[in-house]
Amino acid sequence: MRVEILCTGDEILTGKTINTNYSHIARRLTEVGLDVQRGTTVGDDRASLLAAFREAGARADAVIVNGGLGPTVDDLSQEVAAEACGVPLILNEHWLTRMTESYARRGRVMPTNNKKQAMLPEGAELIDNPIGTACGFAVTIGKTRFLFTPGVPREMRRMLDEQVIPRLLKLGGITGVTRLKRFHTFGIGESRADEMLAGIPGLAIDSEIKLGFQAHYPQLETKLAVRGDDADDLARKLTPVETEVRRRLGNFVVAEDEQTLEGILLAKLDADGHTLSVAETFTGGTIAARIASLPGAETVFKSGTITRTLPAGGASEETAARTAGDLRRESGASHALAVLMHLDDGADRPDFGAAICIGIADPHGTVTRQARLAGGRDWVRIGAAELGLDCLRRRLLGLPVDERIDFERR
Amino acid sequence: MRVEILCTGDEILTGKTINTNYSHIARRLTEVGLDVQRGTTVGDDRASLLAAFREAGARADAVIVNGGLGPTVDDLSQEVAAEACGVPLILNEHWLTRMTESYARRGRVMPTNNKKQAMLPEGAELIDNPIGTACGFAVTIGKTRFLFTPGVPREMRRMLDEQVIPRLLKLGGITGVTRLKRFHTFGIGESRADEMLAGIPGLAIDSEIKLGFQAHYPQLETKLAVRGDDADDLARKLTPVETEVRRRLGNFVVAEDEQTLEGILLAKLDADGHTLSVAETFTGGTIAARIASLPGAETVFKSGTITRTLPAGGASEETAARTAGDLRRESGASHALAVLMHLDDGADRPDFGAAICIGIADPHGTVTRQARLAGGRDWVRIGAAELGLDCLRRRLLGLPVDERIDFERR
Numbered sequence: 001m002r003v004e005i006l007c008t009g010d011e012i013l014t015g016k017t018i019n020t021n022y023s024h025i026a027r028r029l030t031e032v033g034l035d036v037q038r039g040t041t042v043g044d045d046r047a048s049l050l051a052a053f054r055e056a057g058a059r060a061d062a063v064i065v066n067g068g069l070g071p072t073v074d075d076l077s078q079e080v081a082a083e084a085c086g087v088p089l090i091l092n093e094h095w096l097t098r099m100t101e102s103y104a105r106r107g108r109v110m111p112t113n114n115k116k117q118a119m120l121p122e123g124a125e126l127i128d129n130p131i132g133t134a135c136g137f138a139v140t141i142g143k144t145r146f147l148f149t150p151g152v153p154r155e156m157r158r159m160l161d162e163q164v165i166p167r168l169l170k171l172g173g174i175t176g177v178t179r180l181k182r183f184h185t186f187g188i189g190e191s192r193a194d195e196m197l198a199g200i201p202g203l204a205i206d207s208e209i210k211l212g213f214q215a216h217y218p219q220l221e222t223k224l225a226v227r228g229d230d231a232d233d234l235a236r237k238l239t240p241v242e243t244e245v246r247r248r249l250g251n252f253v254v255a256e257d258e259q260t261l262e263g264i265l266l267a268k269l270d271a272d273g274h275t276l277s278v279a280e281t282f283t284g285g286t287i288a289a290r291i292a293s294l295p296g297a298e299t300v301f302k303s304g305t306i307t308r309t310l311p312a313g314g315a316s317e318e319t320a321a322r323t324a325g326d327l328r329r330e331s332g333a334s335h336a337l338a339v340l341m342h343l344d345d346g347a348d349r350p351d352f353g354a355a356i357c358i359g360i361a362d363p364h365g366t367v368t369r370q371a372r373l374a375g376g377r378d379w380v381r382i383g384a385a386e387l388g389l390d391c392l393r394r395r396l397l398g399l400p401v402d403e404r405i406d407f408e409r410r
Numbered sequence: 411m412r413v414e415i416l417c418t419g420d421e422i423l424t425g426k427t428i429n430t431n432y433s434h435i436a437r438r439l440t441e442v443g444l445d446v447q448r449g450t451t452v453g454d455d456r457a458s459l460l461a462a463f464r465e466a467g468a469r470a471d472a473v474i475v476n477g478g479l480g481p482t483v484d485d486l487s488q489e490v491a492a493e494a495c496g497v498p499l500i501l502n503e504h505w506l507t508r509m510t511e512s513y514a515r516r517g518r519v520m521p522t523n524n525k526k527q528a529m530l531p532e533g534a535e536l537i538d539n540p541i542g543t544a545c546g547f548a549v550t551i552g553k554t555r556f557l558f559t560p561g562v563p564r565e566m567r568r569m570l571d572e573q574v575i576p577r578l579l580k581l582g583g584i585t586g587v588t589r590l591k592r593f594h595t596f597g598i599g600e601s602r603a604d605e606m607l608a609g610i611p612g613l614a615i616d617s618e619i620k621l622g623f624q625a626h627y628p629q630l631e632t633k634l635a636v637r638g639d640d641a642d643d644l645a646r647k648l649t650p651v652e653t654e655v656r657r658r659l660g661n662f663v664v665a666e667d668e669q670t671l672e673g674i675l676l677a678k679l680d681a682d683g684h685t686l687s688v689a690e691t692f693t694g695g696t697i698a699a700r701i702a703s704l705p706g707a708e709t710v711f712k713s714g715t716i717t718r719t720l721p722a723g724g725a726s727e728e729t730a731a732r733t734a735g736d737l738r739r740e741s742g743a744s745h746a747l748a749v750l751m752h753l754d755d756g757a758d759r760p761d762f763g764a765a766i767c768i769g770i771a772d773p774h775g776t777v778t779r780q781a782r783l784a785g786g787r788d789w790v791r792i793g794a795a796e797l798g799l800d801c802l803r804r805r806l807l808g809l810p811v812d813e814r815i816d817f818e819r820r
Binding site: 027038194195284305 | 432693697705714
């Protein structure tokens, strides 16, 4: 079934408001196994709305319309829907009563212009809004079922789950389930991951598995989208492929699904009864901030120290080892991570880089790692923070800390 | 001129990624006086892309396409653009050389699949990407000029301002110049700013000045968009209005235009020959990170310390004053900022809050500030970091540090 989402409103169209309603609706539909085919945004403008309704009505099986159900003159959804259906607007007595009663319960008289919210296209199916004055409704335009929802996020979200999605699943005769499996890696770029996973979709059992990537520097997200009849069927299809992807991406996988690198670190340190102190230079607190701000960090995170001047010896592996060792002793933490950086001279530029020296001291001794990153000040800072945290992850998990990463320069 | 924005990518379509590229592009176009008529989102799917190109080509004068220029198989923009134009893909030797040289400069060999990024529809106009491997390009489909931009935000943003918008203005025969004057405030919400600036557009001289707001918590951006014949004309129109806005927003203005709060702080400390140390708790390094990572910070930023446990005395103004005083003495910095926080108990929730106690010690003595913020862990942490930095700004500029802000709870 082809589903489209049509968002209305000048604030969304002109970018003044970021369209989080769209992403919420699309995500929820995808999660229940509905295929979102297109998203469209138009302003509070009669001609644009009418054209968008007609075009979607010629393409899709169902369209969720969001916004334009308010009481003011720029709220045009009911009017334009009636025009697209070729029917008049009719007062819905049931909804008028509901609104009037709702105002009365709060000791208020309903303003006259709210009556507009009870005017629906003739023959429309009412979609209840249990927490607001903008009711939803459904009509058929062309061959397509249009379901109208209000722009107020909490009203839309509740109506989507309780009223809209059940109608769409019924309309599409959908019974199966879907799953999106995600791997978060650090150290490999999108092209290398693509090469490492060559042939993966071909491993799927009697069903398509869709492989996709998304780069959020410094991490890369690798995704497997799979569909099945039920949870067992999903697991049967996904498990072998998931295992193979995990094997191929290997030590570069820092987290999966909702996990984060810093969350993994905190959980591992906590589970082993460890504590952590961090020393930073140019990363300026961003490494500490990743861990110290997490729920539960107060029992694990001992201290962070930030300086912009390097210790005697400059940025070398030896200095990093000494800094980590000193920090561990002085702070009393079981683990100490030191990330020292020697920046290139001069102004920020695309090839601006830095030498990064990482030292980790723990009850088993000290390890170090050196790397050069380039790509501008922000890029280098973000990469260095990730490299420091990833080295700590590798150390905690017994993996090699010096595996070469794609972002590294000679 | 009718301009449309077409965003491509499964992550955007399925709502996994919130489409901030769309809002950025739409906002910038609106600011320079271009009319955005529609936004469309489609996935990484040949048929959907082709249909969307053809439909937009029948409606709009110009379309900005965002995304799908990467090196992997699911990046389809060039291929589908060529199909829509009815021309083959041709290797752009110039771009291939640029990419190869760029890899070589970083001591790397270009992966084979990056070559795909130099394949452009025959006759396409190259749009330079000075900071990435995905070049943009422009082609005509139907009666419409299509301008293709990469999905990586920092590349898209730079190309939009430097390459895309000038082409669109020329295409639309839009002459004259525009200016966007921006004020960044901390401590006032959008409705309060709207009240404070009542009547401002009416002050414009023989030209419309468009007043707009954009909330990026914790800051609010107030924008004046003005159009004129030339730079002199712009200045004549803007100067009196700009002065009045600055006067009305008063102490809440933390920065203007490209300035940042942390940049202002660093410049002021540096100009006065001062140095700074910072002590943090739940903000976990985010305050230090704002300043320590800036160019030139090494001469000003002395040290940062982060703990997750409060000093003896807990989070009180007295403790904050003592912590700042001790830090100033021990670090040898001329200025010390301490931001202590006592978090509410329990799990994160919409009304989760914290008591924030700020102490600043400098050669003139010590000042303190106490406030309660609520709105969930992240909201509170971000607000506390901003409040700490803003108190330091106010102290450095001789402004009251205890002016009540809108986000504050009793």
